[in-house]
Amino acid sequence: MRLLTVSRRSFLQTAAGGALGVAAGLGPMGRAFAADLTVGIVYVGARDDFGWNQAHAVAAEALKLVPGVKVVEEENVPETDACAKTMESMINLDGAGLILATSFGYYTPFVVDMAKKYPKVEFRHAAPLWNAEKDPKNAGSYFGYLNQAHFVNGVAAGASTTSNKIGFVAAKPISSVLSNINSVLLGARKTNPKATVQVIFTGDWSLPVREAEAANALVDAGCDVITCHVDSPKVVIETAEKRGVKTCGHNASQAPLAPKGFITGAEYKWSTIYKGYAADIADGKTVPNFTAGGYEADFVQNTPFGAGATEAAKAAATGAIADMKNKVPIYVGPLKDNKGNVVIDKTYGNLDPFLDKMNYLLEGVVGSIT
Amino acid sequence: MSTGAPTASEIPRRALGTAKPPSAPADTYDFGSRLRANSEYVVIPAFALLMAALLFALFLLAIGKSPLDFIDYVWKGGFGTAFSFQNTLQRSSPLILTALAVAIPARIGLIMIGAEGALVLGGFAAAAIAVPMVGVVPPIITMPVMVLTALIVGGLWVGLAGYLKYARGVNETISSLLLTYIGIAIMNFFVEGVMRDASNPNKPSTKPIGEAYMIGNIPGTSVHWGFLVGVVVSIALYFLMTRTTFGFAARVTGGNFRAALAQGLPVGRLIVSCAMIAGACAGLAGYFEVAAIQGRANASLAAGYGFTGILVSFLARHNPIVIVPVAILFGGLVASGGLIQRRMGLPDATVLVLQGLIFIVLLVSETLYGRFAIFRPGDAKERT
């Protein structure tokens, strides 16, 4: 409950800052910074992976344009004590005042330990893990609820599929991936009550050969719209395009990769959050500890429609985006999982922490978690 | 001229009896001569490292970067400050143990590269056995149980490859590599399945073992005890391989199993024991990864320490004591990699290129041994 209060307050702040930034065109221009700020960003993979890391890198570019802000980045940092040492190095040797840790596994114990060790530095982590009671005050979380954008993907996919089968190539069965899968299903069912989602888990975040095999297997099984949640969707989208089926993207814009079949894609808009942080620090305000939101906070977006989007799909998707901005709930209970148990008992708001613990696939998704 | 005695396969059989080893020790084999002979093992590798550094400097110049900057950042990021040096020591801790996992079988002539799999499974087993014990059994009992479990599981995994080599002649390099991939799959299966901690939905892990059961840092430093344990183990294994009958038998067997069998040595037992010791070392590294760093077992255990350990062991010529400074050198390279990325704008693959170059140059330098008269005092005496 408390987290929700914090997030509402903070997202209003950040939305205000973001809106101002958008209005100004380039971020808080013309504001004098108390002191120069060095922001250290830690990536788990390569910055130009057409996926997760690229989304952060694009936002980092926006940050670099803000006067008075210097950005240092390090990529390919594994989720071991290497990331703790990287953060320390950025603080000690580069003088970083704000650390953005962009990979899930960085938080426990590394970000928490570093935050305790360096109380004057702000640490923000890209997953909704910060706990107001247990974690240090100079640590915090930020998160975009990408599943809202995947919901929009699903709406468009449901209107586009003729076989009623949507294929999803997933990396690992963790809750944010599962939420994306379930959101695609619920979105598809809005425009096509007979739609199903077929899931194949590859087992790791970046396995190009297996992702290609999975995409082919899904098309073989009859899916005519393919989407995914892997670190770099490039291979999945290209393979699906070669097979002549439609695609929905993830993380970054893959529209150029599928000139015939691309419908739309779920993208993060980290720049809203990053610029908000920079603005706060410039004004000497404390950076909010928990910043999470979806469409209503402008933290996520959908890629502009591609050639594969029909008029019907476009109309439905645009309507869905408006719904998301108006906080219309996606998970309207009661809902069962694909094993028959009721897992969502009532309707939950889109930012409800209950949904962060998702470990099931809803009825209508073909696939299993282990 | 020739670089040494012709190999057995190249001499017509009747000449064998009269061939004379070229560097038979002369009667006056004093300390000075011994020093000169042994300095070969320091001078040639040092020369090789220098060559590698020069080649890499050329490479940097060719892509428009300054080698001096590079050295500066390696120093700053790896060794120059207390923070950097401790960073280096921490990074080298798993490398010491995984390098030992390659060095011990190498002494018996086996090239086994299964340290990564044994590390992962050993760490996982330690975390798994802790699950029922956390909160119930005090740390003083739990921690040794965890260590033992890691040692046994890791030892059995690589021991399997050793056994397959002995019993079925299966090539140990390939089998240990395959077992690595299979081991990682097993770990992932359990960590995402039955052993999964339900309260951590976004990163499949085993349940955390909790602060009370974790290994802390060496007092006054920010390096965990695993480093010291690694050093102690390397010294112990050095003594095992050079001062005991086991070690002697292993070295005699090294590479020529048939001759050893003919001499009555228990080759099978030696092979499997060496493989199990190797696996136990890697499993111990896995234990420290879980108990000192992560606090739980998950996919982050497979961080490539096993593969870097292969390099370290080869560069140390499979000598357990030398492994420690070589591991520290590599730890420093890896530790400074971040600074190099940030300051010089070089991709992290740069460190890979450097490591590969060092490895190649050092291997090429193998051929320099025995060529220079200055290192062969015995010969000089004989020629007069």
Place this chain on the structure above:
Amino acid sequence: MNSGLLTVLIAMLGGAIRVSTPFMFVALGECLTEKSGRVNLGLEGTLVLGAMVAYAISYHTGSPWAGVFAAGVAGSALGAMHGSICSLPRVNDVAVGIAMMLFGIGVAFFFGKPYIQPTAPRLSSLPFGGCTSDLNLRSALDINPLFFVGIAVALLMAWAFANTRWGLIVRTVGDSAAAARAMGISVDFVRFLSTTIGGFLAGVGGAFLSLSYPGSWNQGLSSGQGLMAVALVIFARWSPVRCVLAALLFGAAGAIGPALQSVGITQGYYFFNAAPYILTLALMIATSSATHSSRDMPGELSMAK
């Protein structure tokens, strides 16, 4: 379930053709190298470097086949490096292989960074499935010409080993260096040449990965495929034709995991994904024997001694 079984079988057929091609090339390259008495574990690095070079050249020149050729040249450069280093006395070829693997991967990732984003022209496949109306079968039979090139190379190699003077020379060098020297053959030169040509083939295999299937360049492209291919050669007992069969088997095994998941058999997918490794290990255990090192093993291989 019948249609499910059919789907899995077709997927395995497709996988066997698609995924086996790089294995085939690397295995054939390694087969040649090992027949001459040398082990080259560095082919994993050659594979990755070949993939990067192929993608880069295809991007710059617009011709994917130029990329394939360039990949072969890059592969042969690495092979030549390996060959010349190993011909120095007292150098352990297994260790050099591991070093070359690191070096090759490092160089590939280092220079390959700018090529992760752009899209390079890809190799086109020949559609052999025109006769069938089943879309899945049709796509499974979309075969890249390199597949046939690989089979042709294998047949050529097999014939050459058995029937030509060159084949005899290579085999002699691999079985007994003393005998070869007695015949006046330069052992080092033959091994150098075999390793270089082996590298060329492995480079072409890498080109297939980045230009055909999966048809993309990034840092996770190869997951030990080069090393698996070396295992395949041992399992295939150094016969080029058996290398092709082993590669096909491997490719089919790699397709099992995703195929089963697509028809609804979704439990335990980690093990199905590990099927190629488990299969190779099982086959190696079954075909090895402690009492006699295989008759087919070239006598000069360091692992034979």
